[in-house]
Amino acid sequence: AQSVTQPDIHITVSEGASLELRCNYSYGATPYLFWYVQSPGQGLQLLLKYFSGDTLVQGIKGFEAEFKRSQSSFNLRKPSVHWSDAAEYFCAVGAKDSNYQLIWGAGTKLIIKP
Amino acid sequence: EAQVTQNPRYLITVTGKKLTVTCSQNMNHEYMSWYRQDPGLGLRQIYYSMNVEVTDKGDVPEGYKVSRKEKRNFPLILESPSPNQTSLYFCASNGPGYNEQFFGPGTRLTVL
Numbered sequence: 001a002q003s004v005t006q007p008d009i010h011i012t013v014s015e016g017a018s019l020e021l022r023c024n025y026s027y028g029a030t031p032y033l034f035w036y037v038q039s040p041g042q043g044l045q046l047l048l049k050y051f052s053g054d055t056l057v058q059g060i061k062g063f064e065a066e067f068k069r070s071q072s073s074f075n076l077r078k079p080s081v082h083w084s085d086a087a088e089y090f091c092a093v094g095a096k097d098s099n100y101q102l103i104w105g106a107g108t109k110l111i112i113k114p
Numbered sequence: 115e116a117q118v119t120q121n122p123r124y125l126i127t128v129t130g131k132k133l134t135v136t137c138s139q140n141m142n143h144e145y146m147s148w149y150r151q152d153p154g155l156g157l158r159q160i161y162y163s164m165n166v167e168v169t170d171k172g173d174v175p176e177g178y179k180v181s182r183k184e185k186r187n188f189p190l191i192l193e194s195p196s197p198n199q200t201s202l203y204f205c206a207s208n209g210p211g212y213n214e215q216f217f218g219p220g221t222r223l224t225v226l
Contacts, residue, residue, distance in 0.1 A: 009154070043118075043204060043217035044157075090156060100145055100211070101172070104156040 002027050004093050006105035014113045015083055021076040021108050023091030033074040034092040034102065035065055044090065050074065061085070086112045116141045120205050120218035127195055128226050135190045135221050137205030143216075145208050146188040147172065148180065150201040151220075157204065163188055195225040 005024045013019055025031060032051050036044040048059025055067040065076045074091060091105040118139045127133055139146065147162035149172075159172030163182040177199055179191040188207075192199060205218040 004156075041220075043219050044206075044215075045217070046214040049214070092157075100208070101159060101162065102215070104158070106154055106156040 002093070002103050004091055004103050004105040006089075006091055006108045008108045009106070010109045010111060012111040012113055013081055016080050019076075019078045019081045019085070019110070021089050021091075021110070023074045023076065023105060025072050025074065025091075025093045025103075027072075027093050027095060027103075029095035031074075032094040033065075033067060034094070035059065035063070035074070035076050036090045036092065037061075038088045038090065038107075040087070047076070047089075081110075081112055083112045083114070086110055116216065118205055118207055118216050118218040120203075120221050122221060123219060124222050126224045126226065129196055130194050133192050133195060133223075135192075135203060135205075135223070137188045137190065137218060138186050139188075139205075139207040139216065140186065141207060141209070141216065142185065143207035143209050144185070145210075146182070147206050147215075148178070148188070148190045149204045149206065150174065150199075151204060152201050160190070160203075192223075195223075197225050199223065200225050 003026045034049045035047040038044045047063050048057050050057050050067045058064050063078050088107045088109045090107045092102040094102045121136045144165045148160040149157040151157050158174045160178050161180040163169045203221045206215040208215045
């Protein structure tokens, strides 16, 4: 069955520290991969996406993600977090010919320590 | 400004009282969808629409209806709400292919 796993429900990091949020997927077809961010009380905003090509993709707000086919992973990274990065982060997977439907992970809540 | 709007933002109702949550987008997008968000479950798609008069069930359609009479509007209808439909609802739209989905601000629904 198709699924997306975000193993960490919560992650706490200190301001200025590096960040890595994990995402693993199980999908039969070639995946299209996304990271979205949801700030408190807000809708979701696209951070970055991977369709093909270079497996390291850059996004907005200083985020990047790396697609590793052998590990079925698409982890999100940021070298130095800011207090404004506190939010919930969602990984999503789609595939060609699936009517553009996305399968979503359960989310990882990022807490920033001052 | 390109946006997806939802109304109302907050709604408290009672079991069995029909309600409609409106969704409108100004980007001329063909694809629209409704999600519900529950803690620990992420987003689950309720219904989606590929274009006017074309709608299809998502993963959790039971208890919901939708319509797509115009390209810009995609209302979500709960004919007889029940407490298990208490949730945060998001409408989203996007253009052709796997382009960015634009999300509305959400509607927090409580069914007593």
